[in-house]
Amino acid sequence: MLSSSPPRKNSPHKSKPNRPTTPPPSTPPTSPSKTKLISPSKKGRIPPTPHRPSNEAFWNQAFTNDWNDEYSPRKKPESPKKQKFGKSGPGSGPDSEETSMEPKAMQKSPTKRDRKAIEARKQFEIQKHALADTFLKELDDKITGGKVAEMTKEKGGVRIVWSKKLNSTAGRAHWRKEGKKTKGVDGTIVAQYWHDAWIELAEKVIDDEERLINVIAHEFCHLANYIVSGIKDKPHGQQFKAWGKKVGAAFGGRGVEVTTTHSYKIDYKYIWACSKCGHEYKRHSKSIDPKRHCCAKCKSLLIQTKPVARSAGPSEYQLFVKAHFQRVKKENGGASHGAVMEILGRMYRESKAGKTEPVSSVDGAEDIIDEVVKAVEVITLKD
Structure with a gap:
């Protein structure tokens, strides 16, 4: 049995709004092309040749060389001075005129030592060995009662060694304990011990008598701490300070003061200064060549300030x-x-x-x- 029902009406909420009909475009819209961003740090690449491997020109070496020469990225010409000193070198940047000028402190001649200072230094070089030995004996007699010399006599006593390699410190105290065991006639084992000690002094740092006696006093306190007190683990501990006070009380009138560190101004023979930042480079030998070396901070030129370099022309x-x-x-x-x-x-x-x-x-x-x-x-x- 067939039945039919009347047509259903659509819900007003679901009815589609009337939209104006527009004819389709004649040509499809073209989307804007996306451009690639190239990093400036990346170097340009050589494009491939238009020939395929099936073409003879693809295998022609002369054609390939000409193609590479034509499309290779070109390097910008750069001054050899800029290559050596970098971008912050002399003559580069907006403040090149200011950087090429020497600072005011460098335009002045360095202070020269007078004749008295030179003669005093010469006399000290002649007498320093005798002064060191004499003062060391005075220290041992007054501070330890000769115990250090007695306990090191098997090795010839405490030796004074002058070194040219010590550049960062004024002196060092060296000590070691040696011994041997012997078997007696009755079978007993007898142990014998002796001490080997020496004081190493820096020739390039100690340049007057005051420094000499202060350094020897400091190093002697170390030896007394090792040999007499038997302390090895605390070089600047309470016992070292006690020895230092004893030395200061006995030799304070001569300007002796034992401290935990040496803080002496080293008299360097050669000094170079940066022409831009003024940083100084001090050496005991002429190991810096301004033609090959530059400032480590700003890569500028170095100028010798001590002693002042002589002019190339005749006098x-x-x-x-x-x-x-x-x-x-x-x-x-x-x-x-x-x-x-x-x-x-x-x-x-x-x-x-x-x-x-x-x-x-x-x-x-x-x-x-x-x-x-x-x-x-x-x-x-x-x-």
């Missing part, structure tokens, strides 16, 4: 000798080279002193030459 005296040598030699014909140089030296000193008429001959030079000629004439040669 004033050399120019004076060159200008007057031939004339003085002709005026004093037959004079030796030493006599001519003596005349030139006198002329130079007089010109420096402001005299207008320098003497250009040696008093009695002609008489001396005549005597030399006569002496040569009377020489006889024997067969």
Whole structure:
């Protein structure tokens, strides 16, 4: 049995809104192309050749070389000085004019030691060995009553060793205990012990008597702590400080003060300073070459400040000798080279002193030459 039902009405909530119909576009819209961002740190790559392996040009070596030469990324020309010193080197950056200028502190000549200081240093170099031995004996007699010398006599006592390799400290105390066991006639074992000790002093740091006696006093307290007190694990402990107070009380009038560290200003022979930041590099030898080395902080040039580097050109005296040598030699014909140089030296000193008429001959030079000629004439040669 067939039955039919009336058409159902759609719900007003589900009814589709009337939308305007638009004709389809004639051409499909094109999406904007995405561009790749290339990192500036990445180097450009050579594009592949347009030829396939089936083509003979693909295997042609000459064509491949020409292609690589044409499409290889080009390097920017760079100064060799910039390659050496980097981007922050001299002459680069907006403040290149300021960086190339020397600081005010470097324009001044370094302070020179006077003659008294030089003579005092020479005398100390001559007397330092005797001063060290004498003061060490005084320390042992007054502080330990000679115990250190007694306990080290098997090895010759405490030795003083001057070292050129100590650069960071003024001195070191060295100690070791040695011994041996022997068997007696009755079968008993007898143990014998002795101490080997020496004090190492830095030649490049200790340059006067005050430093010498203070360093020896400090190192002697270490030896007394090791040998007499028997303490090995605490080098600057309470017992070391007790020995230091005892030494200070006995030799305080001579400026001796035992501290836990040495804080001395080292007199370096050579000093270089950075032309930009002013940082100083101090050495005991001429181990820095400004042509090959630069500042480790800012990569700028280094300038030697101690001693001041000599100029490459001739000196004033050399120019004076060159200008007057031939004339003085002709005026004093037959004079030796030493006599001519003596005349030139006198002329130079007089010109420096402001005299207008320098003497250009040696008093009695002609008489001396005549005597030399006569002496040569009377020489006889024997067969």
